[in-house]
Amino acid sequence: MLEPKQYRPLLSVNNLRTSFFRKGVELPVVDDVSFEVSSGETLAIVGESGSGKSVTSLSVMRLIPSPGGRIMGGEVLFDGMDLTMLPEKRMYDVRGNEIAMIFQDPMSSLNPVLTIGEQIAESLRLHKGLSKGKAMHKAIEILRTVGFARAAEIVNEYPHQLSGGMRQRVMIAMAMSCNPKLLIADEPTTALDVTVQAQILDLMQNLKKEFNSAIILITHDLGVVAELADKVIVMYAGKVVEQASVRELFNNPQHPYTRGLMQSVPKLDQDEDRLFSIGGNVPTPDNFPKGCRFCTRCPQVMPKCHQQQPELIKVGDNHLSRCFLHEAADV
Amino acid sequence: MTSKDSVIVDQPFVAQDQLGSHRPLWRITLTKFWQNRLAVIGLVLLSIIIISALLAPWIAPHDPNWQNLRMRLQPPSAEFWLGTDHLGRDIFSRLLFAGRVSLFVGFSAMLGAITIGTTLGAIAGYYGGRVDAFIMRTVDVVISFPSIFLLITLVAIFQPSIDKLILSFALLSWTGTARLVRGEFLTLKQREYVLAARTLGMSNMSIIFRQILPNAMGPIIVAATLAVGGFILAESALSFLGLGVQPPTASWGNMLTNAQSLNVFRNAWWYPTFPGLMIFITVLSFNFVGDGLRDALDPKVLER
């Protein structure tokens, strides 16, 4: 799927650094993150809670809550333009139109006082200049594509009248309404039950084929990654620790964290006697270790790890990992 | 650092340094409070006011009730720092003593209202059912009472006195607290730590007092702080109508009663100004502090 196409990424994030400030202290919540996504490609970002996945995606959208947070450096090249430099006015045209986003919690991500129709039509009227009636028409149409049989009625209903799975489908419909080139899905299924998650994953798979958009899929569920992603980056404490194609990552995880992560989840088709477990806790941004951020929990920690930050190192085709172990192996 | 116990083989990293520095609750609360500039200003002002009221007998330069009719409405001077009133009494000394009365009224009424409100609210919220329904219907009635009208009627027809004033204030203003506490109890009793306490076989009383109440204290304290200011203001309004604390006992409110005269307003600006200012500053400070406490005691700080 990747090879024959001329490789020109739709989005390329280079050395992104986003920080929050608490009492004047900078908390580098996203630190030196780089990745690329092309049309038709799905990039998954995995990592534990607090590792900076959402902040990364919000940085792309330039929706970091401010005051409090700020993009400190790096560039976000989308279709050739650097979004971090774009005037706010131009950003309005990008958001929702060229890059759309869906969020984790469908319960709270829809405005409770506006009807579903109003909320979907809003984007269409704004970005596509459709009239009120036309936009509503289009909204019904999109709702059909995301699997609402009763689309014509749903447009007049309010979010609270829908179940979680339905709301998430509305969110997806809203995101897809303007045919965005890039869709960012921030943990779109985490809050949902498995059976509903299956419906949503199914829907996303179909949309991916249909629209040929690029997708950034944020999740902490490796199963979802295996199901949907083409490429994966693994984040830990604000840093990308490993990056690879999905097969490569599952077959040949390099970073001790990725490996630990994979071993610590119980699997349906295996009978493990005892789970592997990464001890300790994820460090919080106000006390990230000085060296490798994983050094406090790493089973293979070396003295060097406490001192120095490792770089991302190429460990295979399209496979990068941030660990001193690979250096040692090279030497 | 490693656990001595063999059971926990894979826990080598539970290190203290993972936890950051040890921050007891009061320290967090204090720090948060300290960050609120207005609240700190309020607290400082309040402390000054309360302390000087407490120390009134020692710091007042004059007998607050000593009249010198030949020295009526004297402007502020070295002898009378804030001037004299229409009976030649020293306003500064009276303000100090009046502070005791006003603060006493405010605090006592607050204690009454908060006690009633907390008790009933806790019972209603914790036990629910009929008790709850009964208490909440009572609240509905009392809360719909046009309380100022009732207050005026009450104090007017039963000769006003400090204790009746306090009682009326308390009886008419516990409803807000009751609703607040009930709401807190309704949510808190669903908290898993309360359920846990129940599964441990704790008695209802311990659960109410040891598990729920401490966690509901934040909003109660805030309400209490704001209430004191409210009552001081209410007393002054009644005093304006001649129905507050009765002379010769001085309260800030009734010092203003005598200052209502146009003559005083025109020719003795200091007389209406200072008691008014005291009320204003005190109430303002209570509100500042209450607001600061609201943030500082916000349980969200602790929950994540």
Added chain:
Amino acid sequence: GGGADQANTTTNNQAESVQSSEASTGPAQGGNFVIATPGEPITFNELYYQDSASGDVISMIHAGLIYIDESFEVQPFIARELPTISDDGLQWTYHLREDVKFHDGEQLTAEDVVFTYSIFNHPDYSGPRVSDFELLDSVVALDPFTVQFTLTEPSAKFATQAGYGILPKHILGEVPVAELGDYRAYNVERPIGAGPFKFDSWTRGQNLVVRAFDDFFLGRPHLDSITTRFVGDQNAAILLLQTGQADYVIVPINEVETVRAIPNVQLESTLALRYDYIGWNMRNPLFQDRRVRQALTHAIDRQEIVETILNDNATVAHAPVSPLSWAYNDNVPQFNYDVERAKELLAEAGWVPGPDGILVKDGKRFSFEMLSNDGNVVRRDIGVIAQQYLRQVGIEVRPAQMEWGAFIERISPPNYNFDSVVLAWGLAIDPDPQAIWHSSEIEQGLNQISYSNPVVDALIDGNVSIMDQAERAERLGKVWYALAEDQPYTFLYYPQVFAGLSPRVNGFTQHARVDVFKPYQWWLAQ
């Protein structure tokens, strides 16, 4: 005598010059005169009103047989002259003017007078004037313009009681007396009188307008109309005067200086027909000893109170009679400020200082409550001031204030539940001391402090039958003497009343007893 000469007038210089220049050209016609007052009237029927706000409006609308002038002399009004009184003092005959018309154009005749005065003694009459007419036996019209009153006993007092506004029989004649008090069609909505002004409109809470009555028997008033503006309180009234939105306000004694300071405003004043006092309830053993009461008066510096609190706008009182009255007599014992004397008297009465400095006798501390009503600023302060004065002689006073209703309740029969009270009496024109001082008034009347002195009783009995004023004055002088000596009250002072007038007001006469006096003489400079 010696009433009117006590009244004085102070006017701002500027205003005076305006006034004098206008005076030469004579009164101007027209204009709307604005009175600002906190009180709103209740009824315009003089037989039923009790409040001064109603009284003020009634003075504009109604006319009586006689009126009492600013020197407290009785003057004929609808009557052509003062009544002729039979030798036994029982028959009083009034001759009416023949040019008096009601506002609806009907002629006022003797029938109307008879009609009006018959109501007082009607068994169904429930108004507040019953006691005034207990001695009235009958009233008849001798001819269309002559009325004769017959009394059961001679009464000097009756001379002043013929001032009630005459009601039109042609309108009220059919109304049962029992319903008259609540007959709103007349009493409130459309009062018809023979006075100088016709009722025009009443917007409650805002204002009441009366208009000049063209056929008023003394000629059309100078003013076109008088508007009484109802305001929230005295302060508001004074502010209206200052901002030129009112022409006349009654100035409370504690605001006199305020008004005096307003440029161009005229301040009129006269001694009020009133005295303020502290009453000692003799049901309480504390006050049963005359020496104690005298000591109490000695201990309070009334002169200082007058000079300071009242800004000298009052005169120290020693007896329950106004200096304005012909019955006034200053030959009475005076108990002026003398702390030592007070202490002596208390010691004589057996009071000795206790451990805390408060006097004790038979194990009882000299401590009592001094009640006043909250409406009155000055009287409320007096309680506080008295507390300090009496403290000097070892007596503890606990000042207390009550809202007026509750206050009256407590000091009136059958409760008499008080130790001492700060209050004032507004006096009637006739100086009869019966109602307040006679021991027969203890059970039901106004003798709230339960004063009882057989000598005084005897002097009071029959005083009203003495038709000779000088003779009666002498007798009353003895009453004043006895009362002053007994000190059932500490007589405080006779206050002045003040009227604040806008600079354009002319022809205003200050009267000690009524706020609205001869409004038909008022006029406004253009």
Added chain:
Amino acid sequence: MFNYLLRRLITVIPILLGISIISFAIMQAAPGNPAVMTMDPTISAEARARQLEALGLNDPIPVQYVKWLSGVVRGDFGLSYTQRRPVMEMILERLPNTLLLMLVATILAMLVSIPIGIYQARKRGSALDYGATVFSFAGLAMPNFWLAMMLIMLLSVQMGWFPVGGVSTLGADFSILDRLHHLILPALVLATSDMAALTRYTRSSMIDVLNQDYIRTARAKGLVERTVVYRHGLRNGLIPIVTIFALMLPTMIGGSVIVETIFSWPGIGRMFISAVFERDYPVIMAITMIAAVLTVIGNLIADICYALLDPRIEY
């Protein structure tokens, strides 16, 4: 909706009954008989009895209550002790003035506080936010009679910009401008504390709302900030504010007592004060009940608005 309204109305009845019983009881418990107070102490016993009878004061207290209540149901609050005329009539003369004052004060409070509150929420930590915060605290701490007196002295007496009181210029023809001119100061004083409170509430409610996920969604859609704040934020932010409006009604009625007295405003607040001092119980009862009804209506309106604004509420 109809059912909901009906249900709410039904719950109002016991509340009003409770209030009336308590008020009635308090007045009965008061020492002495106020009706007697207005009578001449020297009148005959029969005349007195007759008057008491006429006022219905000879009945046992529960009977008096029931009579009173049955009158009230028919819109008859009895006769005023002092004025001897139907209380209802007296109230109808005054109530419109009070309502007008309250209405203008409410509008004033809304117009000032909501935009400021929103601005504060958007520009948290700005100088203006800080300033408005201090101001709204000051508004809450200011005794209103005090403020009223200061404003009169300053703006009416010293500067002469406003009349010192009353509803309209004497003798002048009716004009809206003149009315407004008289309304501004009393309405401002009446509105002050609510204005302050409302500003605080709007601020915190909007801060709350602007932190919600759906606001982030709206931003992610590319909506301009104005649309995000007003279309998506305000509608949600207003929902809790509606409750504050309901709470404002009773404080405003209460505030009218003092404001009307100071500004010589002929409303029920001022009438209440005179009635209290004259112990005119029928008037006191009537005004208390009317204030209660207004309070309850305020709550009702709030509930209805709540239901209208928030589609999640089921009725």
Added chain:
Amino acid sequence: MSDSMPNNSPLQSFDAQGQAQPLLRVENLKKHFPIYGGLLKRQIGSVKAVDDISFVVRPGETLGLVGESGCGKSSLGRTLIRLYEPSSGKIVFDGHDVSNLPESKLRGFRQQVQMVFQDPYSSLNPRKTIATILSEPFAAQGLYKGKERLERIDHLLQRVGLNPSLKNRYPHEFSGGQRQRIGIARALALNPKLIIADEPVSALDVSIQSQVLNILEDLQDEFKLTYLFIAHDLAVVKHISDRIGVMYLGKMMELAPKRELYSSPKHPYTQALLSAVPKAHPDEVRPDRILLKGDLPSPANPPAGCVFHTRCPKATEQCRQRTPVLQEVANDHWVACHLYGETTSEQ
């Protein structure tokens, strides 16, 4: 006690199967929450959170309970531990019927059955130190005093892998995983026989989740604990349980030993549930997903007949009409579905 039981009850055969007497036996348990509404706030219906459920828990085993959100797992757990009053049915613990014991007599039961909660943030009182929280079980039951109590607390902390020196800290100073361990320590304090764990790892990150699961397993071995383990993550349940019950809309749909359940799920709902789990590896090829249509019906108004029939791909007319009964279709494998043989119960 057993004579009150109907003959065809699954309980009987469970008993017969079990090596020992069951630790917990649940018979026809219902928990209905009333719904109030209408003009007079009368009860107008009820949420059938737990609707006629019967099963046993054998000593020493882990019984897993799975099901989608809102299917009544927590309600069941809380009713079992008598946090909720059962609407009807019987709870027999260790041979004693505890379903109707008054609050005052529950003390003994409370010592033996404990609960671990889902939310590590709300399950510890934020205003109390860890030491206080852990001393509460002893205080409530009047066990141990003074120094001994403190020693116990230290011991408990060590058991769950926490440094006892941290005991004077407040919950907010701990991470989610650590808090969950404190919650486990509290449940362990009274040496219970049965622990009901209501989604103890759902709120935790994957890497932390395994720490807690391991501790639970270790403790079970050490103290011979019995678990009722509630979760919605099928993989986690499978990892820790011996037998698994699948719930749907307040009913038990299938109950079987874990391997049996995963290898040959019988109930169409179980089948759909299992097929919905995302694949563990990108290369994995699986038969097509069984996508359930529609949404979970409201437990206030469950469908008649089989509650699953509205979404069941294999539903027949009979499913719409009759409620299937849980019956044994293979060794220790129980299913409530009309596809497996005739049942007699009529609705």
